[in-house]
Amino acid sequence: MILGIESSCDESALALFDPEKGLVGEWIHSQISQHAEYGGIVPDIAVRQHLNQFFPLLDEMRKYNDINGTISEIAVTCGPGLIGSLGVGLSIAKTLGEIWRVPVVGVNHLRGHAYSPFMALGSHALPWTTILPHLGLLVSGGNTLLFEICTDRKINIIGRTMDDAVGEALDKGAKLLGFPYPGAAALEKCATDGNPKAFSFPRAFQSKGAHDFSFSGLKTSLLYQLQKMSQEEIVQCRQDLCSSYQEAAVDQLTKKCMRFLSQKDYKSFGLSGGVANNDVLRDRLKQTCVNQKVRFLAAEKKYTGDNAAMIAYVAHHDRNGLWSNHEGGLNFNPSLSLDEVPCTDRLI
Structure with a gap:
């Protein structure tokens, strides 16, 4: 053992x-x-x-x-x-x-x-021919990485965050909205009944050739939005604020993955890291893989952290x-x- x-x-x-x-x-x-x-x-x-x-x-x-x-x-x-x-x-x-x-x-x-998305495939020899090449997204409080595992099992990094990791941005956004640390899960729960289009928050690096991510502008945009509002307005709009903020983060991640899945013949896609616990992100990426006819693998929630x-x-x-x-x-x-x-x- x-x-x-x-x-x-x-x-x-x-x-x-x-x-x-x-x-x-x-x-x-x-x-x-x-x-x-x-x-x-x-x-x-x-x-x-x-x-x-x-x-x-x-x-x-x-x-x-x-x-x-x-x-x-x-x-x-x-x-x-x-x-x-x-x-x-x-x-x-x-x-x-x-x-x-x-x-x-x-x-x-x-x-x-x-490798954590592969754990659900069992402990024996992995079916490399059916899962490689593999596109992976690792999202956590410290990392936002888009990478590929090639047929020779070499890992290449395709894109990474240029500032805050997405998990950090979600936790900091949650703190601005009054949730205790760590607040990403509370933000997601509050967002469930909110309108994701109620507020407009930025999506960075959306040009066709951009590989990397950025979330510091998203966090700053939320701060500026809250500064324009009274405490009463913030309380009344908290669900919409959470939903719109989460949507901006998920949208940036999903669109980048969608672009690379369409550019290369990947056999599988894997989602890992603490932010992989987010059901909106999991569902959006799963649907993206269905549309692209790529096998979707995600780390079990107990293994995302x-x-x-x-x-x-x-x-x-x-x-x-x-x-x-x-x-x-x-x-x-x-x-x-x-x-x-x-x-x-x-x-x-």
Whole structure:
């Protein structure tokens, strides 16, 4: 079995993955309540929480499973993420590797997200010929990436946000509208009964040749709109404001994906990352894929956020994207890119 360890930001997570049976178990501690009063992630608090929670999680895992002699490899997130958080996970992985005498490999957190839509296809060999080439959209609080996985499994980044990630824009928009952190889910719920055309918010980079995304202008536009309104008007129009704001974000993402799906013969499309929880985005992209006759894959909602299951899963299926711990030399890289792979002499 592969033990996955995830600690890139504010989730402490473990997972056991059996290549034959699939996911055996997972254990996770979320820090949302510890960071909520600050309106965002506080790195020092995140590190302390990781240090406090990982050992109880390990105890829970050992009570649930007889892991003696069954773990053959430890896969740990080595980037990108918060420096201190990554360091905690890596230190634990190396220590366990020494104790259990099993190899430790580093996993690119973003590649975990990129592969998470494939998890529903099962644990055995993936049907590469039916899903590649693949167009993927990774949307979260820290990333907005449009990428492709080619038939040789190489990942190419097609477009990325030039400023705020879409998840950050949704959370900040929610905060402006009076919702507590993290507010994207509350904004989506409020938007359900609103009119998405009630307010006009900008969609950036809509020209035919534009590959990238931008959401800072959307957030600023909402701020200016709210400054024109009284508090009473904001309360009365909150549903319409939420719906229109969400529509602008979803529309920018969907139109960009639609354009690239029509330009190349992709066999599948995958949606991943925390914002993949948004039902409006999921439904819109699913319909886009139906129209383009492309297979739609989306990460299960329980795997859209940071989790160790995807780390263990991608360690099994993406061997050329792993970093070796040869002679204990594995280190973390807080700015690791989705398309970055180890040098040839560091491949597993």
